[in-house]
Amino acid sequence: MPRRRVFNPLTELLAAALLVVLVLVVNTWQFSLAVLVVVVVPGVLLSGKPRQIALAIAVAAGPLLISSFLLHGLFFPEGTTVLAEWGPARVTAEGLQFAALTGLRLAVFTGVLLTAALTVSIPELVSTLTHRGWNRRLVFVVGSAVGLLPHVAERARQITRAQQARGLVVGGSLPSRVRGLLMVSVPLVTGLLIDAAERTQLLESRGFSSPGPRTSYLPDTDTAGQRTARWLMAAGVLGFGCAWYAVGAGR
Amino acid sequence: MIRLECSSYAYDGGPVVLSGVDLAVEPGALVHVVGPSGSGKTTLARLLAGQTGAGSGAQFRGALTLGGDRLGFSGSPEDPRIDPAAWSSTVAYAAQRTEGQLSMMSATVAEEIAFGPANRGMPAGELRAAVQATAARLGLTDLLNRDPRRLSGGQLRRTIIAAAVVGNPRVLILDEPFQGLDAGSRAEVARTLEVLRAAGTALLICAPMLPGSAPQHSRVLALVSGRPVFDGTLAQAWTAGLERYAIGTEGSAPDVRRDPPQGCAAPVAASDVRQDSTGGPLTELAGVSFSYRREGTSGQAEVLRGVDLRVDPGDIVGLTGANGSGKSTLLQHLNGLLRASSGTVTVAGRLLGRRTATGRLAGAVGFLFQDTDQQLFERTVLREVAYGPTAAGAGREGAQERARTALAAVGLGHAAGEHPYELGFVERRLVAFASLIASEPSVWVLDEPTAGLDLRGRNRVGELLLGHAAAGGAVILATHDGAFADALCTRILELKDGRILSGGARRGADGA
Numbered sequence: 001m002p003r004r005r006v007f008n009p010l011t012e013l014l015a016a017a018l019l020v021v022l023v024l025v026v027n028t029w030q031f032s033l034a035v036l037v038v039v040v041v042p043g044v045l046l047s048g049k050p051r052q053i054a055l056a057i058a059v060a061a062g063p064l065l066i067s068s069f070l071l072h073g074l075f076f077p078e079g080t081t082v083l084a085e086w087g088p089a090r091v092t093a094e095g096l097q098f099a100a101l102t103g104l105r106l107a108v109f110t111g112v113l114l115t116a117a118l119t120v121s122i123p124e125l126v127s128t129l130t131h132r133g134w135n136r137r138l139v140f141v142v143g144s145a146v147g148l149l150p151h152v153a154e155r156a157r158q159i160t161r162a163q164q165a166r167g168l169v170v171g172g173s174l175p176s177r178v179r180g181l182l183m184v185s186v187p188l189v190t191g192l193l194i195d196a197a198e199r200t201q202l203l204e205s206r207g208f209s210s211p212g213p214r215t216s217y218l219p220d221t222d223t224a225g226q227r228t229a230r231w232l233m234a235a236g237v238l239g240f241g242c243a244w245y246a247v248g249a250g251r
Numbered sequence: 252m253i254r255l256e257c258s259s260y261a262y263d264g265g266p267v268v269l270s271g272v273d274l275a276v277e278p279g280a281l282v283h284v285v286g287p288s289g290s291g292k293t294t295l296a297r298l299l300a301g302q303t304g305a306g307s308g309a310q311f312r313g314a315l316t317l318g319g320d321r322l323g324f325s326g327s328p329e330d331p332r333i334d335p336a337a338w339s340s341t342v343a344y345a346a347q348r349t350e351g352q353l354s355m356m357s358a359t360v361a362e363e364i365a366f367g368p369a370n371r372g373m374p375a376g377e378l379r380a381a382v383q384a385t386a387a388r389l390g391l392t393d394l395l396n397r398d399p400r401r402l403s404g405g406q407l408r409r410t411i412i413a414a415a416v417v418g419n420p421r422v423l424i425l426d427e428p429f430q431g432l433d434a435g436s437r438a439e440v441a442r443t444l445e446v447l448r449a450a451g452t453a454l455l456i457c458a459p460m461l462p463g464s465a466p467q468h469s470r471v472l473a474l475v476s477g478r479p480v481f482d483g484t485l486a487q488a489w490t491a492g493l494e495r496y497a498i499g500t501e502g503s504a505p506d507v508r509r510d511p512p513q514g515c516a517a518p519v520a521a522s523d524v525r526q527d528s529t530g531g532p533l534t535e536l537a538g539v540s541f542s543y544r545r546e547g548t549s550g551q552a553e554v555l556r557g558v559d560l561r562v563d564p565g566d567i568v569g570l571t572g573a574n575g576s577g578k579s580t581l582l583q584h585l586n587g588l589l590r591a592s593s594g595t596v597t598v599a600g601r602l603l604g605r606r607t608a609t610g611r612l613a614g615a616v617g618f619l620f621q622d623t624d625q626q627l628f629e630r631t632v633l634r635e636v637a638y639g640p641t642a643a644g645a646g647r648e649g650a651q652e653r654a655r656t657a658l659a660a661v662g663l664g665h666a667a668g669e670h671p672y673e674l675g676f677v678e679r680r681l682v683a684f685a686s687l688i689a690s691e692p693s694v695w696v697l698d699e700p701t702a703g704l705d706l707r708g709r710n711r712v713g714e715l716l717l718g719h720a721a722a723g724g725a726v727i728l729a730t731h732d733g734a735f736a737d738a739l740c741t742r743i744l745e746l747k748d749g750r751i752l753s754g755g756a757r758r759g760a761d762g763a
Contacts, residue, residue, distance in 0.1 A: 123358040130369075143356035151355065151400055155625070161588055161609075162626040165618035166686060167642030169610035187628040190672060191350070198351025201302060205339035206354065206414075207370035215375050217365035217382065 008222045009125035010132075014230050016116035018237045023108050025241045029097075032104035040111035047119045056118060061110040065103050072099035127218035136208065155191065159184050252278050252453065253342060253422055254316040255299055259326075260291075260477075263308035269294045269477045272313075276422055281448055282455045283462060283485065286474035287497040287705035288677035292457040293347060295474070296426045299455065300344035301333040317341060336371070343415035345408075347426040347457075347676075352411045353399050360402070361386070361395040364414045371418075385417045388450075389443045405436025409443050422453045429458065430676075430703040433731045435573050459677075459705040461488055463502035473498055499706035504738045506706075507713035531600055533694050533725045534585055534616070536560040539594035540749075541580055554580045556749040557594070562694065562725045567716055569736035570729040572746035578698075578729035579621075581746065585696045585727065586616040599693065614643045617687035619697040623680045624672075632658065632674070632682055633667040639690035650689075657689035658682075662711055677708040684712065695719060697728040701735050713739055 007015075019039065023032055044053050072095045079092025126143040160168075163183055169176065203209075254275040259267045269291040276282055276299070284292050297304070303311045303324060310326035317338070324330045346352055357363040364382045373381065386392045391413055394402065399410055408428055416423055428444070429437050448454050456462075461471065462485070471488040473481035475496045481488060489500060541555040554577045562568055570578045583589040584596050587609040596603040599615040617639075620626055629635035633654055640650035658664050661681040666674060671682055680703065687695065695716070701709045709732075716726050716739055730736050736743055745752040 123362065126356060140356060148355050154400075158622070159625045159628070162620050162622075163628065164609040165586055165588060165613060165620070166626065167610050167613035167639045167690060169608045169642075183628060187625060191624060194348075194672070195351040198346060198348065199353075199355065201335065202346075202352055203354065204335040205300070205344065206367035207336040207339075210336050210370055210372075213372045215369045215372055215378055217362045217369055217375075217378055219375070 008128055008226050009120045009122075010128050010222065011226045011230055012120055013116055013125070014233060016112045018233055019112050020109055021237055021241065023105055025237075025244055027101075027105075029101045029104055032101070032108050035108050036104060036111065040108060040115065043115045044111065047115055049118065053115055053118050056114050057107070057110050060114065061106050064106055068102050068106070069096075069099045072096075072102070123218060124221055127216040128220065128222050130214055130216040131220040131222060133213070136214070140208075152188070152192065156184050156188050159187050252276060252318065253299060255295070255313070256316075257295070257298060257311070257313040259310070259312045260294055260298065261310045262304065267477060269298075269474075271478050272472075272474075274299075274472060275316075276453050276455055278421060278453055279448070279451045280453045281466060281469035282453075283465070283469060283471045283488075284455060284457045284474065285459065285461055285471060285488075285493075285498050287459060287707060288675040289476075290474040291477035292474060293426055294477075296344065296346075296424050296455070296457050299422075299424050300342060301335055301338035302344075303330070303333060305330055305332060339367075339415075339420065340371075340418050341420055342422045342424065343418075343420040344424045345411050345415050345426065345428060347430060349404075349407050349411060357399060359395065360391065360397050360399050360410050360413075363399045363410060364391075364395075364417050366414060368418055381417055385413050388446055389413050389416075390439075403436060404432050405439040408432065408436070408440050412440070412443055412447075416447060416452065420452070422455065423447060424455045424457075426457045427459070427703065428456060432702075433573070437731075458501075459498075459703065461485065461493065461498060461500045463500055494706065497705055497707040499709070502734050504734045505701075505710050505713040507710055507717060507738065532561045532563050532597070533566075533599065534562045534727075535595075535597045536581075536584060536591075537595045537597075539581075539584060539591045539596060541577075541584065541589060541592050554749050555584075555591075558749070558751055560744070560751070562727060564693075564723045564725055565720050566725045566727075566742065567720050567740045568725070568727045569740035569743040570727065570746055571731070571733070571736065571743060576746040577749045578746055580749075582618070582696050582698055582727065582729055585694065586612050586618045588618070610642070613639055613690055613692065615692050616694045616696055617690055617692035619683060619687055619695070619700055621698045621702065623676075623683045626683045626686070627671040627679060630670060631667065632663065632669050632671055635671050635682060636686045636689045639686055643690060653689045653691065654685070657685040660688055660715060661685045677704055680704060681708060681711070684715070688715070693724045695724065695726045695728075697726065697730075699730055699732075700728055701730065701732045709735065 019035065023035055044050050044057075047053055073091055074089040074095070076090075076092050076095025076098060079090065079094040081093035082090050083093060083096075084091040122143065126139055129139045129142065160180065163180075168180060168183060255272060257269050257272040260269040261267045272295060274282070274295070284295055286292050298311065298315065301315070303309065303315075305311070311324045311330070312326045314321055314323045315333075316322070318341070322331045322333070354363060354366045357366060361382050364385055365378050368378055368381055382395070383392070386395055389409055389412065391409060394406055394410070399407070402410060412423070412425070412428070425444075428440055432440065444454055444456070465485055467484060467486040469485045471481065471483060471485050472479055473488065473493055473496065480496055481491055481493060483491070536558050539555055539558045540553065542551040542553040544551060558581060560568070560581075570581065572578050580589060584591055585598065587603055587607055590603070590605055598612060627635055629638060633651060636654035636657055637650040640653045641647070645653060655664065655667065658667055661684050663678060663681055663685060666678065666682075671679055674682065684700070700712050704712065713735065716728075720726055720741070728736070
């Protein structure tokens with residue numbers, strides 16, 4: 001079940017980005033943990049696709065988290081409270097604390113941004129950007145994510161099948177898999193370039209470069225209230241950041 | 252209303268590909284531009300669509316007249332530039348390949364149709380009304396909320412046509428709109444075009460063959476090597492002997508020589524072949540069922556239901572049936588691209604297991620996909636065709652020798668050094684065919700082998716099939732080309748709802 005949409009995609013993405021900024025500015029493990037528990041975990045659970053998002057977070061943040069714990073946990077030059085020692089490696093309380101802080105921050109970043117990105121309605125976002133009069137080419141870059149990425153994946157799959165039918169044996173050893181990947185990339189990229197050349201002409205003939213205002217088939221789901229809220233949120237975070245640093249510098 | 256005078260046209264530094272054309276399209280007219288592969292149809296269509304290629308170094312000498320405005324071109328950099336957006340509001344164009352025809356910015360068919368007018372700033376209310384009206388006119392209302400990238404071939408063509416005509420252009424130019432479509436989808440697209448024509452839109456349709464059914468007074472311009480060779484009504488064209496230019500009529504029987512073409516083994520009477528040393532079938536499906544999980548649900552969709560099929564040496568088995576009847580699914584079981592949910596598949600005496608790699612079967616079963624371009628991936632035609640034998644361990648010299656023989660068999664011996672993508676559609680299709688032949692499989696599995704071919708290509712494929720069967724091989728083809736199947740197949744099986752309906756009386760290898 002997809003989640004029920006409450007806010008405009010632009011509002012959601014801005015809120016996610018501002019939350020990341022706040023975590024960076026405040027930079028304490030308590031705040032990061034609070035954001036993780038109060039915002040990220042419920043957000044993922046209520047997203048309608050918790051398994052997919054959890055997997056994406058694990059793939060994106062997992063290796064970094066592990067390497068951070070190994071690196072800072074075992075080798076932290078500033079660490080003084082030694083908990084265990086094996087030759088040159090020392091587990092220190094300070095190292096673990098530092099690793100926990102960076103790990104928490106990383107978990108919050110990936111959690112917030114991936115949840116926002118994977119649940120946002122791209123067509124609605126494109127429509128909002130069009131209604132707000134954003135640069136057409138930027139909108140196209142965002143919008144083509146709707147169509148192009150799944151299209152590329154499907155095409156790569158079909159090319160692999162065609163090549164297998166021609167005698168390519170995929171799987172088994174790593175070199176064989178790498179070779180398979182390279183064999184797919186040539187027709188894939190060639191095909192996409194040919195498509196792109198044709199699409200350029202199509203876009204031109206459909207008035208993509210026409211001057212003047214554009215409209216969108218999808219209704220504008222953005223509201224004056226949300227627009228005001230976005231400005232207020234951005235101004236609030238900016239003000240809070242400045243105040244936070246000013247107080248920090250004065251201490 | 253629109254007129255093209257082309258004294259010569261050449262792509263960047265290349266030879267002249269179109270010359271001596273003077274074509275005017277009047278309101279409400281229906282014009283067929285026919286010609287074999289490489290005859291200049293696409294160039295003509297693009298010129299009428301206002302794509303003079305000035306920015307990419309092409310040289311166009313002639314004139315384009317739209318309404319009362321005549322634009323002269325002398326092949327110089329000072330030539331006028333055409334604003335594609337303004338031109339397309341009067342003259343719409345739907346190109347041959349569908350892949351590049353979607354904006355890729357739309358999640359639904361409705362948004363895709365709305366893309367052009369929205370770019371021109373049509374107010375939201377009018378925009379919705381225009382999309383609804385166009386969809387209703389072309390029978391697309393039920394598809395408006397569908398994802399345009401997940402449509403069948405016919406639905407996709409109609410969506411592209413709808414997106415082109417939503418602004419009510421007066422002329423619609425279509426480059427091979429029926430290519431690769433089955434009979435049902437063809438009929439859908441043909442109905443769509445008929446609706447547009449009835450409403451007064453002039454249509455210009457490019458195709459490799461003359462239409463088998465169309466208004467007899469519609470106009471035909473036949474091109475060969477970039478020059479017009481016939482200009483008259485369709486009724487005249489049917490009897491004008493255009494076959495001498497390799498321009499046939501859709502639905503006509505292929506003209507095949509019964510002796511195998513050069514490069515294939517000597518003919519053997521099919522009846523002798525069946526009593527070969529082992530007496531076993533080349534491939535056999537026994538009680539094969541196949542289902543897959545429906546996207547987003549836990550339900551299963553059953554595509555094949557207990558199919559039995561035995562293919563012996565000398566057989567040419569035709570599979571017919573509507574879209575979605577399971578033809579492609581059945582074919583893909585023969586080389587292991589799909590694995591049966593139940594039942595068994597035997598290839599060359601070996602039972603196909605779950606772990607038999609598809610790539611290892613390429614020497615026994617050759618597969619020709621419907622979409623040629625996804626099969627070609629090498630730098631030269633020779634390397635492309637030699638890929639299969641090389642993968643099978645034939646050694647460089649041996650593989651190239653087999654590749655040259657296969658290229659000669661499809662009539663492309665001269666193209667060995669070229670890049671596959673620089674060839675025309677029919678040649679690319681034949682390159683894919685040659686790469687299948689070069690692996691020397693005993694069973695040929697062909698998905699729509701004649702789709703989009705011109706007369707010469709279709710005849711050539713027919714001869715190759717006969718030669719292969721006569722030499723002791725077997726062919727299984729899914730096709731909508733009824734005349735082709737009738738002329739060549741030893742058996743024709745009809746698939747419906749995943750079952751073989753008719754047993755297909757065995758006929759002589761000569762199709763009698």
